[in-house]
Amino acid sequence: MQNLVEVKNLKKSYGLKEAVKGISFKIKDDEILGLLGPNGSGKTTTIGMMLGLLKPSNGEIIIDGKKIEDNRIEILKKINFISPYIELPKKLTVKQNLIVYGKLYSVSDIKKRIEYLSEKLRLGDLLNKITGELSSGQKNRVSLAKALINKPKVLLLDEPTASLDPEIGDFVRTFLEDYKKEMKISILLASHNMNEVTRLCKSTLMMKDGVIIDSGSPEELISKHGRQNLEEVFLKLTREKNEFN
Amino acid sequence: MSLIRIYGLFLRHFFLITRSFPRILDLIYWPSIQITLWGFISNFFASHSSYYNNAVGVILTCAILYDFLFRTSIGFNMLFLEEIWSRNFTNLFIAPMKISEIITSLVITALIRALIGLIPAIILTSPLFGISILDLGIYLFFLFLSLYIFGITLGILVSSGLLRFGPSFENIAWSTMFLLAPFGCIYYPIETLPEIFQKIAYALPLVYIFEEARNILINSSVNLENLYTALKLNTVYLLLAITLFYYSFSVARKKGTLINIGE
Numbered sequence: 001m002q003n004l005v006e007v008k009n010l011k012k013s014y015g016l017k018e019a020v021k022g023i024s025f026k027i028k029d030d031e032i033l034g035l036l037g038p039n040g041s042g043k044t045t046t047i048g049m050m051l052g053l054l055k056p057s058n059g060e061i062i063i064d065g066k067k068i069e070d071n072r073i074e075i076l077k078k079i080n081f082i083s084p085y086i087e088l089p090k091k092l093t094v095k096q097n098l099i100v101y102g103k104l105y106s107v108s109d110i111k112k113r114i115e116y117l118s119e120k121l122r123l124g125d126l127l128n129k130i131t132g133e134l135s136s137g138q139k140n141r142v143s144l145a146k147a148l149i150n151k152p153k154v155l156l157l158d159e160p161t162a163s164l165d166p167e168i169g170d171f172v173r174t175f176l177e178d179y180k181k182e183m184k185i186s187i188l189l190a191s192h193n194m195n196e197v198t199r200l201c202k203s204t205l206m207m208k209d210g211v212i213i214d215s216g217s218p219e220e221l222i223s224k225h226g227r228q229n230l231e232e233v234f235l236k237l238t239r240e241k242n243e244f245n
Numbered sequence: 246m247s248l249i250r251i252y253g254l255f256l257r258h259f260f261l262i263t264r265s266f267p268r269i270l271d272l273i274y275w276p277s278i279q280i281t282l283w284g285f286i287s288n289f290f291a292s293h294s295s296y297y298n299n300a301v302g303v304i305l306t307c308a309i310l311y312d313f314l315f316r317t318s319i320g321f322n323m324l325f326l327e328e329i330w331s332r333n334f335t336n337l338f339i340a341p342m343k344i345s346e347i348i349t350s351l352v353i354t355a356l357i358r359a360l361i362g363l364i365p366a367i368i369l370t371s372p373l374f375g376i377s378i379l380d381l382g383i384y385l386f387f388l389f390l391s392l393y394i395f396g397i398t399l400g401i402l403v404s405s406g407l408l409r410f411g412p413s414f415e416n417i418a419w420s421t422m423f424l425l426a427p428f429g430c431i432y433y434p435i436e437t438l439p440e441i442f443q444k445i446a447y448a449l450p451l452v453y454i455f456e457e458a459r460n461i462l463i464n465s466s467v468n469l470e471n472l473y474t475a476l477k478l479n480t481v482y483l484l485l486a487i488t489l490f491y492y493s494f495s496v497a498r499k500k501g502t503l504i505n506i507g508e
Contacts (some may be wrong), residue, residue, distance in 0.1 A: 013499065048504045051339045055498040076341035087332040089257060096260040103253025104340040147337070 003028050003129035004186040005050070005154055011061035012045050013146070017046040018072060020211040021060065027154070027186045032176075035190040035217075036199040037207030038238045043190045046207075050188070051081055061153060077105065082147040090132025094142050095122060097131055105150035117145040120141050121175065137168035144172065148179070155187045161196060169193075173200060194231040204230075206237055213237055246349065250342050253349035262358070271356060276312045282304065302376035304432055305464045307455055308377050309366060311431045314392040314451075315422050316362050318354040321400025322407075322418040329412055338503050341419055344494055348487065351404075352397050359396070362398050381461055387472050394479040399425075401486040405493035411502050414420040432453050450475040450482070 001161075005027035012020040022041040026034045034040055035043050052072040059241035061068045063075045088097045095114065102110035118124050121141045126134065132141060140160070147155060161169040173196060180187060191197050196220040197204060206214040206221070214221060214237060220232045225233045262268050328334045337347075370376050381388065398422050406414040428442060429451035435443055446452045457471035497503050 025331050032319075044504065045501075048501065053335065053498065053503040073341045073343055076339060079339075081335075081339050083335075085332075086335040088336065089261065089327075089331045090288070091264055091331075092257070093264075096264075100253055100257040100260070101340065102351060103256060103338070104249060104250050104337075104342060106341070107247050138292050203384055 001188060002029050003027065004064060005188070007050070007063040010046065010049060010061065011057045012042075012049060012054060013057045019210055020049070020056075020115075023205075023207070023212050025205055025212065025215070029186060030180065030184040031203065032180060032187040032189055032217070034201035034204035035206055035207065036186055036192075036194075036197060041207040041208075042210040043207055044158065045176075045210075046055070047081070047158055047188070047190060050156060051079070052076060066096040071136060077150060079156065080147040080150060080152040082143050082160050082161075083104060083116075083157070084140070084162045085158070088131050088143060090147060092128070092131055093128050094131055094134070095127040097142065098127075098145060101146050101149050103168075106211050107150055110149075113149060113151075114145075117148055119147050120179070137164055140164055140168065140172065144175070151183070153185055155185055157187060157189045157191075159191055160189070161193060161195075169196070176200065188201045194229065194234055198230050206234070208238055218236045246343065246346050250346050251350040251353070254337075254342065254347065255354050258327070258354045262361075269343060269361070270504070272316075272362045273365050275314065276309075277369055279344075280308060280312070280366040280369055284405070284450065300366065302370075302374070302378075302380065303459055305370060305374060305376055306378050306381065306462060307315055308432050309363070309370070309457060310388060310392055310455065311347065311426070312356070312366065313359055313363050313389060313420050314396045316359040317396025317420075318422055319401040320358040321351055321397055322403050323358075325352045325400075325404045325407055326355055326415060326418065327409070327454065329415075331415040341399045344472055346492055348490065350400065351400075355397065358395075376384055384457070384461055384467055384472065387462060387476070388454055391450055391472070391475040394476075394483055395450050395454075398479065398482045398486045401483075405486070408490070408497045409493040409500075409502060411505065412428055421486075425449070425451065434436075448478075450478040453478070464478055 001239060003026040007023065007025050008019055009022045011022050012017065012021055014244060023046065025033070035046070037043050045054060048057050048094060050063070050068070052068055052075070055069070064078055066075060068075050092100070098114045101212055107113050118127060121144060126138055126142065131139065134142065144160070161172050164172065168175070176187065176233060177200065179185070189197065189200060201218065203214050203217050204221065205213065216224065221233045222228070223232060225236055227233045262272070264368070328337055331470055340348045367378055370378065378385065403421055405413070428446040428449055430438065430446055435446055435452050435456065438446055453471040453475040457468060457475070460466060460468055460471070
């Protein structure tokens with residue numbers, strides 16, 4: 001397997017405050033990498049740099065063989081993002097939103113793509129509804145459809161199942177597993193739901209205070225730290241004094 | 246530049262406007278009210294002022310021109326603010342759109358929004374006051390063009406501020422046109438201003454546009470120098486505004502505004 005994403009010595013400072021302190025990692029083709037860490041550990045900043053929303057203070061991000069700083073638009077065509085903290089225009093219908101984003105991503109056959117995503121994400125009955133009037137579970141599925149409208153090679157997920165009920169959360173996880181299997185895409189999953197990470201990710205990175213403090217598969221981390229599950233590993237690592245500082 | 250992406254962003258706002266009757270009404274309502282109000286004021290002045298005695302439509306025409314400028318500028322800002330208010334800003338900036346495509350799309354959409362308001366207002370003036378802005382002839386096109394460019398320039402400048410400073414810059418977005426209006430000499434000749442304000446006014450294209458509109462209507466003559474100076478100044482300001490927008494985008498990427506803008 002090749003590395004679709006390579007992050008090398010990535011740093012981000014805001015004045016004297018260092019949010020990300022020289023992290024490096026890779027995401028292989030057809031892999032879901034879990035990005036874990038407490039609030040303020042640098043996960044969102046890292047994702048922001050991968051999306052070209054933030055300019056790194058140092059280091060580089062290579063996606064599909066190209067540096068994002070030199071090929072921002074070209075790379076943005078191949079990636080997409082979902083987060084509960086950003087929304088689609090509320091006054092537009094679901095279909096109108098998907099058409100708009102289909103155009104913005106220059107999708108060749110938007111109608112066909114919307115039909116495909118509607119079927120996979122059970123959006124058929126929602127297409128003509130106003131986006132702002134949907135429940136959070138429905139909005140989440142619509143956001144997922146928007147994030148997949150351009151058939152991304154790399155999908156960045158920031159807490160994709162936060163605030164969802166267990167049934168919808170399970171639907172989203174199952175969908176992501178199936179979609180990854182079908183399309184062979186790479187996914188970076190930032191999540192606070194340790195069961196979700198254990199289920200979806202073959203490898204994980206644990207961040208704290210802007211550095212990667214540990215990495216490995218969920219099973220390796222559980223065994224290495226002598227804990228029962230990933231949540232206990234998370235608590236152990238995040239409560240320890242950070243020896244990297 | 247991709248026409249599809251430009252069209253895509255235009256569609257996002259077109260869908261929004263056409264879905265909501267109050268939004269369409271809002272676009273038409275204010276220009277029409279403004280024109281009606283100023284129509285009556287200008288009728289009054291026409292019978293009480295020797296300056297306007299032979300040109301009943303001067304104030305009304307200037308009101309329409311000013312409103313077009315106002316709508317274009319506010320329209321551009323509104324398109325940008327809509328993205329912030331709907332928390333869609335991040336989605337827009339992670340889409341593969343070049344800055345030039347974003348600006349082009351918003352410029353076209355702002356023009357269409359302004360025209361939706363302007364056309365009913367122009368139609369209203371004829372039956373209500375027996376005045377037609379079309380009396381300005383072919384030069385009307387150049388006056389509108391100049392106002393449109395300046396309106397867009399102000400819109401881009403304010404949007405640069407929104408990019409750099411986030412929603413806290415929103416109040417500036419609303420006040421720009423009111424701050425500049427006195428220097429624009431929209432309803433009075435530049436000589437009315439104190440000398441120091443005249444210097445500021447001469448650095449803006451507005452004074453040349455409105456002086457020329459009055460010149461055409463009152464003296465029935467055309468001073469092309471005014472139109473030329475306005476276009477020249479507009480070009481300089483527009484280029485500066487676009488440069489500032491690119492700079493603000495770059496600073497926003499360094500400061501992290503693009504990530505936190507909706508919060």
